[in-house]
Amino acid sequence: GAVVSQHPSWVICKSGTSVKIECRSLDFQATTMFWYRQFPKQSLMLMATSNEGSKATYEQGVEKDKFLINHASLTLSTLTVTSAHPEDSSFYICSAGHRTNNEQFFGPGTRLTVL
């Protein structure tokens, strides 16, 4: 099956620093990648949809200047949490849409803790 990697798997940072999370599709090309966030005991909530070579589309309530998304190639998308604060502590997970079917394949997620 299609494999999506995500790096790092966990990160602890100080308040005010920026953190970059990478999402890679390893064995297929993904024109669209999605970034989700999950708070404890809640659903996966879509943050933004990222299309290769164009600007990301953000969901309502998600600050595009705080969560910078870059999708520079068909196999890589990055999410940068800028000037992170404790309320940004969460589980972030990406998925990649396969070009030939309806499926989305997920990475293993990144646990971000901001002190």
Added chain:
Amino acid sequence: ILNVEQSPQSLHVQEGDSTNFTCSFPSSNFYALHWYRWETAKSPEALFVMTLNGDEKKKGRISATLNTKEGYSYLYIKGSQPEDSATYLCALSRSQGGKLIFGQGTELSVKP
């Protein structure tokens, strides 16, 4: 129904029991219903993508049905095994390749 809702939230069964979960979703603007299996510290694994009303899909001991008119899908596990312990997520998509709207998941624990 405005959101995707799953029930129960959690389920504890004995090895060998059969079990089922429910996913309810808004029936308007439906394109596909996705089921995922998510083990701790791993990536969610796609189980099924279902698009047609009346669809039934099967993978080993796991099967799923879809009713798009009334807005629900059932996931069945026959003869549960400890390795089936995971969170089962369903998600709605409203277009091909479109974003997924997730339910909160059903956490299954199978005791040997």
